[in-house]
Amino acid sequence: NAGVTQTPKFRILKIGQSMTLQCTQDMNHNYMYWYRQDPGMGLKLIYYSVGAGITDKGEVPNGYNVSRSTTEDFPLRLELAAPSQTSVYFCASNRDRDYEQYFGPGTRLTVT
């Protein structure tokens, strides 16, 4: 049982490039989330999903897109990367809304 896995662990992008951050969970969780964490700051929710085919915006969705075609996978797409998107990105999942969220190890992204 791997839990929540994320790839890549690190990435450097040039301004204007695009990329997809991958997230997979093997716990059959319905809910999945994407957060970003800037240095010294708390986690800010980008997007979340309550099940396959259903996604919704969080607090900071601009510049990102998501899809949820399966229960296991919840990729995050960055289009036209900007320096303001330099951050650590965490994917998380839980069985239901009020239950513990399990986090992946994070992706450290730098946009220069």
Next chain:
Amino acid sequence: RKEVEQDPGPFNVPEGATVAFNCTYSNSASQSFFWYRQDCRKEPKLLMSVYSSGNEDGRFTAQLNRASQYISLLIRDSKLSDSATYLCVVIISTGNQFYFGTGTSLTVIP
């Protein structure tokens, strides 16, 4: 106004000390509460849920005060391994989101 506010610290305490963190939340419809722990450059992990009657897990005690809209975490007999950032989390009854505080940094000194 932020949904969740915490004193960022840092708290620097000697081994064996007792330390307490508070966290305030702004939405009275908040219904679920948690403390997470985050080690440097790692992902957050659940430390404990917070129940209305208060709850204890070994050296850790969590309390909820709905009237004043705050939750607290008490750590007794601090260990070096307790050094981390502690994140307060609330869920609002009308939504699907976890709201994280910015975290309180704790360093336990030998």
